[in-house]
Amino acid sequence: MSTARLVPADDDHLSHADFGKIATLIGQEVGIRLPPTKRMMVEGRLRRRLRALDLPSFDAYCDYVFRRGGLDQELVYLINVVTTNKTDFFREAEHFELMQSTLVPNLLRARSGERRPLLKVWSAASSTGAEAYTIAMVLAEMARHQDNFKYAILGTDVSTDVLAQGTRGVYPAEQIAPVPQDMQSRYLMWSRQSGSRAEVRIVPELRRLVRFQRLNLMDSAYPYDRDVDIIFLRNVLIYFDKADQAAVIGRLVSHLRPGGYLLLGHSESMIGTTIPVRQVAPAVFQRL
Numbered sequence: 001m002s003t004a005r006l007v008p009a010d011d012d013h014l015s016h017a018d019f020g021k022i023a024t025l026i027g028q029e030v031g032i033r034l035p036p037t038k039r040m041m042v043e044g045r046l047r048r049r050l051r052a053l054d055l056p057s058f059d060a061y062c063d064y065v066f067r068r069g070g071l072d073q074e075l076v077y078l079i080n081v082v083t084t085n086k087t088d089f090f091r092e093a094e095h096f097e098l099m100q101s102t103l104v105p106n107l108l109r110a111r112s113g114e115r116r117p118l119l120k121v122w123s124a125a126s127s128t129g130a131e132a133y134t135i136a137m138v139l140a141e142m143a144r145h146q147d148n149f150k151y152a153i154l155g156t157d158v159s160t161d162v163l164a165q166g167t168r169g170v171y172p173a174e175q176i177a178p179v180p181q182d183m184q185s186r187y188l189m190w191s192r193q194s195g196s197r198a199e200v201r202i203v204p205e206l207r208r209l210v211r212f213q214r215l216n217l218m219d220s221a222y223p224y225d226r227d228v229d230i231i232f233l234r235n236v237l238i239y240f241d242k243a244d245q246a247a248v249i250g251r252l253v254s255h256l257r258p259g260g261y262l263l264l265g266h267s268e269s270m271i272g273t274t275i276p277v278r279q280v281a282p283a284v285f286q287r288l
């Protein structure tokens with residue numbers, strides 16, 4: 001007799017009480033607010049995780065998570081499940097135009113006494129790396145015409161799944177449509193295995209310049225340099241409450257060099273008044 005595989009039945013659901021426990025935990029750990037309206041979304045995303053663990057029900061999953069020591073193993077996966085990782089190459093493209101036309105020239109002018117200064121750029125909620133590699137492509141284009149600077153890019157995120165994709169630098173071909181054609185030819189390699197969908201990979205010359213690491217923005221301190229030139233913090237603050245938004249912005253600004261820039265998502269232009277920055281463009285702030 002074959003043994004039936006344990007999987008949650010379609011009519012098994014995440015109870016309001018268990019959703020509440022998960023929402024509280026996620027709020028405390030990563031700052032993401034999960035209002036009751038998100039219960040079905042979390043249930044849908046968790047269903048696959050239950051199958052992977054061979055657990056028969058949401059009750060069983062919550063017993064597993066909230067038993068003594070359960071979070072040591074499961075928290076990372078739970079965070080991967082609840083984070084929303086939507087991103088794009090050249091998302092909110094005006095920021096990349098501004099980076100090229102104004103921000104980088106200003107930063108280089110301020111350091112004209114240095115021979116080939118190193119520009120440090122940080123994508124602080126990098127998701128799969130589309131933002132970090134967009135930055136890399138724009139800087140590589142600039143460096144083709146002016147060899148007077150070097151650059152290094154850091155991508156951080158709390159989700160290990162997206163960081164793994166960023167490190168590989170492999171993307172479904174349909175995602176690279178926003179990348180201008182000439183940059184596609186210079187910075188992307190095509191692979192098409194028969195039977196599978198077409199994929200592209202970022203060229204090794206750019207992958208070498210981009211490093212990905214796990215960082216929870218809710219941590220009270222970040223173990224990174226304090227002379228970063230540009231920080232992208234886009235489309236993540238929307239998930240946090242006001243106090244956490246202000247704390248994250250304050251910590252990140254303290255990692256910028258004076259004159260460095262912080263870029264938020266266009267729907268996130270609110271910023272606490274006590275932070276020492278001035279606004280220079282929509283959602284773009286310069287450290288004083």
Ligand SMILES: C[S@@+](CC[C@H](N)C(=O)[O-])C[C@H]1O[C@@H](n2cnc3c(N)ncnc32)[C@H](O)[C@@H]1O
Nearest residue numbers: 030083085087125127158159216217234235236
């Ligand atoms: C919607 S994506 C935005 C990606 C990219 N910045 C963009 O604008 O296209 C938000 C990312 O923030 C990450 N995130 C959420 N909470 C976080 C936290 N506490 N620390 C670090 N990253 C977090 C998520 O994992 C997700 O990949």
